[in-house]
Amino acid sequence: MDIDYKEMASYVIILIIVLIAAQHLNVVVSGSMEPAFYRGDIVLVEKADLFGISEFNPEDVEVGDVVVYDAAWYDQPVIHRIIGTADINGTTMYVIKGDNNNSPDPYYVNPSQIKEKVVTFGDNLVVIPKIGYLSLWLRGL
Template sequence: MTDWKEIAAYAVILVIVLIAAQHLNVVVSGSMEPAFYRGDIVLVEKADFLGIHEFDVNDIQKGDVVVYDAKWFNQPVIHRVINIAQINGTVVYEIKGDNNNASDPYFVTRDQIQSKVVTFGDNLVVIPKVGYLSLWLRGL
């Protein structure tokens, strides 16, 4: 017979894995090279994770790397904030991939920002190449 402590331990491990998985994003393109590469995984903090605000979107600064819901692409985009402005009283972010020649086609508003890539000191938290399996499984 299975001990209740063993079941509880498995439940705790499952919860930790599920929470960790929600804080990892696989990089699908080379638009942010050399900061990170296709197939890398970045650690993110969420603007809203089950009602918990792990960072305040109002605190986004020029140079931050964010994950946002792009109006021009069917998946979230991970790019760097290069400028912050106000248009008709609304704060907007100009965002660009480090390896791209031009900014993303539309300004981004606060409500589009889902996550921010975690930094340790001045370095982005990146796990190299581990995401290739995920890309392969998803046919990307």
């Protein structure tokens, strides 16, 4: 049996591309951002740290950006929109809120908590509707 190294290399390259692409997709698990996106949608994200590569700087996010951050009040990453900033002891902190929520998230967010930013094309968030439901079902969410 001869090994076709070119074919094997092509499979390895495809696998690497799929793994990197999967790192840039985030399944929405709640309705807190409706109508921007819905539970079961997938959003395309940039990473603050992807294997040591920074695709964006969390200190450069702006009001209106939708980010994924490690919330002090919830045990899973949260996808919400930055609605304001506050200067606390010389550090810029962010006020963040789900579009469909009545009030902002309970704590200010430090830039170090922001791990991802939802990609926009023009003024539109990049959203793939509904195909994340399989992932939610498999994870029991």
